[in-house]
Amino acid sequence: MHSRRRRIRPLLRAALLTAIVAAAAGCAHDDELSIPPLPATEGHVNPGLGAEARPLSSGPGYKGAPSWAPGGERVAFLVDGYVVDRTVDRTVDGNEATRWTTRDFAAEEAEWTGDEALTVLGATDGGPGSLYRASGEASLAVEKVASGVLAVGPGPERGQALVALELGRGEGGVALLQDGRVERIYKGAVGGRITGLSPSPGGEKVALAVRPVGGRLANELHVFDLREGKDLKVSDLDDRGILGSPQWTDRGIYFVAGSDAVVEEGGEPPYDLYRAGPEPGRPEPAPGVGEDFVAGSARVSPDGERLAVVGRLNPKSPANLYVLELSTGDFAAMTTNEDMEIKAGPDDLAWSPAGTSVAIVARGASTGEPEVRAAPADDLLDDFYNLYEVPVLAPAPPGEAR
């Protein structure tokens, strides 16, 4: 009897010890279980572009053409054709969008030409349009400052803008806008229709995308000397047209070009990023982006050293915002998009004045079916095209998303 008790005692001891250890482990596990998952906050969180992308707008409306105020604290954009602006810092009280034009105004583009003035290009519908000066504040009235306007681009200095004008049949010219008013029309003419323009880093020349008389595409790259009024064709792209404005950087003139021919097996026509010099010659594919890269739109940074590009690494990959470091050729994704639609219109991306972030326009992929959301319409993000601020502080190694 005594020996039996002695035999059982180790068994009890082992069971007790194991139970204590298991209980301790079980308690720790129970703590983990009690942590609730994050609640869904529909309409307020947008992980689609990456954790660092921050919405600058919300709610319905076809938005596009963002433009940062010179001070960087506000961003203007188009909504269904009219012009609004909004404070970038969304923690500011009363951060509602401020309308600059009436709702029935149809704009194509808006550029800041001063801290309190916007220059607005009215809808051109393919032809020349009119340029208006909007002063916002209490009045939604706009003042017409020029007509026969073909394109608007940034000026050589702050508060300035360059304007391509139709001078006569088949001829264009360039004018300078200062504080929203035509300061001067440069002498000299350009043969063909100017569809986009960008000043050289020094501001004495302008790169022009030109559609020749009778041509179907803007397949010529010109350099126009503002002082001498001389126009020089530097590249002829044959059956490829330049999309938007060329971007004159410290490392050459970059532009997106492609054919509008129908692609076999469906899909988007391939648009590529090119680099050309200011002297006549053949443009080359932009170094650094990869031969399969499909470009949508490009915009040079305020310091002229980087190029923001919306595009795809290859025709089957999702669209993302990339930044090309021009001096090194480093090319890095700034968004981690998988299934959002990023607008790739020539005016649908804009650098902040400090060069620390880029505004893009995106929405969730549309199913074409009715959707129901548990939020007011004005708070919804993914269901409509909205503006996002993407921080661009330093380039990450290629392939590594930021």
Next chain:
Amino acid sequence: MREVALWASGAALAFFVTAGAFLLLANLATGSSGENLSPDAGPGKSGPALDLDLNKGQLAFLEAGTGQKLRLAVQNGGAQDFSDVNLTLEVSSGNTAIPETRYYRHTLRTLETGETRNVEFVLDLSESESTNAAVPSAQSEPQKLIEIRATTPQGVSAVRTAIIPL
């Protein structure tokens, strides 16, 4: 040798008994935390205090035009009865350049706890004549937005927005 075998079998027995007990506890805990995740949960109840249910299949049959019927289920998932549940329905265009908004209202005099009531609205989803013709048509995607708000004098509310491609 026998003592070692006894220690081992005792430890294994205790482990399995304790593990089984904790698995049981874990399952109970998971069930209850899931119930607490619903937003706007009323005290002591599992669902939201006030809920709106729009049937997606029904929305797919809506067309641009007048006389479009929309049925909505209003549910009291809370612990207290409601009186005067005000329903406001706004129909607007997805194109914000069209300022026209149509409003519809309905009041439920009572909505008892656990009760679900169906409310039918007859909507005018026709396109406004004040469409901004100057905006290129490619930019204005034909869409109607139906925003529904339910509010009670007790301060309980719910909101749903339906986006209808038309």
